[in-house]
Amino acid sequence: NAGVTQTPKFQVLKTGQSMTLQCAQDMNHEYMSWYRQDPGMGLRLIHYSVGAGITDQGEVPNGYNVSRSTTEDFPLRLLSAAPSQTSVYFCASSRPGLSYEQYFGPGTRLTVT
């Protein structure tokens, strides 16, 4: 299994541009989530999904959209990038049912100028 994969690894955007961060998992996990991590901080939850077609907001959802059309994919869209969205973004997934352990992707480092 590839586990949780994220693309791209690095991205530079100009203010106002839009883009989609990709996340995929091949473990048939129902639960998927997006976190951001700013320097010296812990991870903060942006959006999450408990299954295909179901999404909900986390702690810091403003400026981001998500959708979950398949079990495998959970893309994160930045609608109009702002410098405050400069961060490292992590995607995670969990097994269905008793989700004791979340598996994290390698992260996407985003810089907005």
Place this chain on the structure above:
Amino acid sequence: DAKTTQPTSMDCAEGRAANLPCNHSTISGNEYVYWYRQIHSQGPQYIIHGLKNNETNEMASLIITEDRKSSTLILPHATLRDTAVYYCIVRVAGPFYGGSQGNLIFGKGTKLSVKP
């Protein structure tokens, strides 16, 4: 907000046991204690979890006090590769079929530096 309190940083000599404390005085009866770690620039990695009994796996041991208000993660023989930020998290265990119960709430964790 994170429901745990951890020291900001700790040092440990290579080969010695690293004991990382966590305070979770408001833990509920149905909440587990989870430990994750994050090695520089990588995604967090699950280490161990427990409810009230001590737990051990190939990575670490988890000691939970009888009143469950605090716990200690023990890395028995720390190596340089164990240098990381360690997060203590409390959360109910599944199954999760809706709502926010499945989410992990990360605090700032403890930065463990293992020194030669």
